[in-house]
Structures are given as structure tokens and as C-alpha cells.
Amino acid sequence: MNFPPKIFNSHSKEDGDFFLGITKILGFKPKNLQIFKKAFLHRSLNIKDMEGNPMNYERLEFLGDSMLGTIISKYLYSMVPEGDEGYLTKMRSKIVSRDHLNELGKDLNLIDYVESRIPKSHFGNNIHGNVFEALVGAIYLDRGYSYCEKFINKRVIEPYVDIEQLEGKVISYKSLVIEWCQKMKKDFDYNVYEDTGNDTVKHFAVKLSIEQNVVAKARATSKKKAEERASKRAYYALQHQMEKSE
Structure with a gap:
């Protein structure tokens, strides 16, 4: 199945606007814009690649979730040397909680870039966090671990992570x-x-x-x-x- 021109035409004005918007969010220029475009494709579009595989953000979301957990774990391991496994696990859960990820996605207005057949007003709140994780996955595929870590430091850890405040935060x-x-x-x-x-x-x-x-x-x-x-x-x-x- 051929890719829809609106989404995958690399010379379109839409691509130019998307490139500028994503570059501003990332803080660096993407190498492969199509990877980032995939991070905003909703499954309702029912797009498939040339091999017939679904084209949407869900696999990138899976990858981004893993990368986010790994980088936050590394940060906590370094910053809280006295923390045992149970403490570090709880703190990581607070940082990457669904509510927190949803807020991160909202702050970056990521839903503005989502391509879908469903009106955006009909999306549940979790779309914001899902797309944020997909964006992290796209960064990893496009630029590797170091850029992924820099982005999470800039967008998650530096502005939002305060160990003392997190200790008192209830997640359940x-x-x-x-x-x-x-x-x-x-x-x-x-x-x-x-x-x-x-x-x-x-x-x-x-x-x-x-x-x-x-x-x-x-x-x-x-x-x-x-x-x-x-x-x-x-x-x-x-x-x-x-x-x-x-």
C-alpha cells in the first residue's frame, strides 16, 4: 500500500511546518522526519507500509516507554545512592506515572500533530502521554540513546523532577x-x-x-x-x- 501523500510527502508545506514544530520541541533537527511523523499516526487511519504492517504510533510508544524507564532509572540510581530497590522503583513509578506523562504531552501540545480520523475532542486523556512516549521512541530510533537522554533531561527531569516533592506524592x-x-x-x-x-x-x-x-x-x-x-x-x-x- 502506498503511503498517503499528505502524511509522507517529504517536500510538502505540511512537512516543512512539521519539521519546524518538531525541531522546536526536540531542541535539535531530526535526521529522518518520517520516523517522527509515524509517532503521531493514530491507528484509526488504518495505514500500512509496503509489507502490510500497521503504521501508527503504538510500537514507538512501546519503545519510548522502555527508554523513558531506563533513563529515569539511571538518573535515580546516580542521584539517590542510598535508595534501595523498592524506593527507586516507587520513585520511578511516580515520575513516569500516566498522569504525569499526560501532563508532559499537554505541555508540549503534542496532540496538535496527531493525524487521525477521529475528532481530537473525542480522544481520552491518555492520548497525550501515549504520544509523548512515541516521540521518545522516535528520538531513540533517529538519534540514539544520548539524544534520547538529553531530551528526557530537558523535558522531564530538569523542569519536573524534585526528589523531596516526589517522596510525598501519592500515585495510588x-x-x-x-x-x-x-x-x-x-x-x-x-x-x-x-x-x-x-x-x-x-x-x-x-x-x-x-x-x-x-x-x-x-x-x-x-x-x-x-x-x-x-x-x-x-x-x-x-x-x-x-x-x-x-
Whole structure:
């Protein structure tokens, strides 16, 4: 299948605008612009290469996720010599959390470059982080590890990574609540039930009970999100007790 001219014509005005925009984001000129173009192709385009393989950002996203984790791990290993494996793993998880990656993608306005048949207003929030990871993967393929590390230092570590602040950052309230309940030998239960109400989108409602007492309720469009919201409310309701037990 031939590549669509709009996306892969290297002499088009669109390519010139794309080159200038990406160069500004990267801080250096890409060698192979087509690799970076692929980092913004949504699967809804249903594009395939000459061998019939899908052409979208998902494989680059996979690669970028690995590179991001490796470079952040190296940074933490060097900067926190006293940190054990568990500590370093938690800190890395905070830096590369989905919420944080989504914010990075938004800050760089990466969605402006996405090519898709789906209106951008219909994308979920994770598109921002997914494309950011794909961009990291493209940098690695185009320029190698050193340029990838420089980009992550410039766009992730220098402006956003503060070890002391990260130590106090919560990435999962559900995990905190469960760990506390297990430590204090308290029974807990997430009672999940469908609750569509008048909403056009399906919702789930959650009641979080500890020792058979309901301590928090929440609603969301997925079971996982509803449980996390209920856990966050329970955490703040029980924060004084949880801090005393530490």
C-alpha cells in the first residue's frame, strides 16, 4: 500500500511546518522526519507500509516507554545512592506515572500533530502521554540513546523532577488504603455496582467499607477510577488515623 501523500510527502508545506514544530520541541533537527511523523499516526487511519504492517504510533510508544524507564532509572540510581530497590522503583513509578506523562504531552501540545480520523475532542486523556512516549521512541530510533537522554533531561527531569516533592506524592490512594488496612488488620471491601443514572455514558458507583462501615463513596466511568476516587476520599477522611499509625 502506498503511503498517503499528505502524511509522507517529504517536500510538502505540511512537512516543512512539521519539521519546524518538531525541531522546536526536540531542541535539535531530526535526521529522518518520517520516523517522527509515524509517532503521531493514530491507528484509526488504518495505514500500512509496503509489507502490510500497521503504521501508527503504538510500537514507538512501546519503545519510548522502555527508554523513558531506563533513563529515569539511571538518573535515580546516580542521584539517590542510598535508595534501595523498592524506593527507586516507587520513585520511578511516580515520575513516569500516566498522569504525569499526560501532563508532559499537554505541555508540549503534542496532540496538535496527531493525524487521525477521529475528532481530537473525542480522544481520552491518555492520548497525550501515549504520544509523548512515541516521540521518545522516535528520538531513540533517529538519534540514539544520548539524544534520547538529553531530551528526557530537558523535558522531564530538569523542569519536573524534585526528589523531596516526589517522596510525598501519592500515585495510588487505593494502595495506601489497602496497605493501612492490612497493617492494622482491618477488614475492607470495595462494593462496586453499576450506576448509570441519567448519564449517557455508563458509570460505576463504589462504596468503600472498613470494618463494615461505609467510609467513602464515588462514581466514575470505570470500576478502577471509581475505586481510586473512593480511596482518595477515604484517605482524607482517615488521614489522621493513618498518620498516627506510621
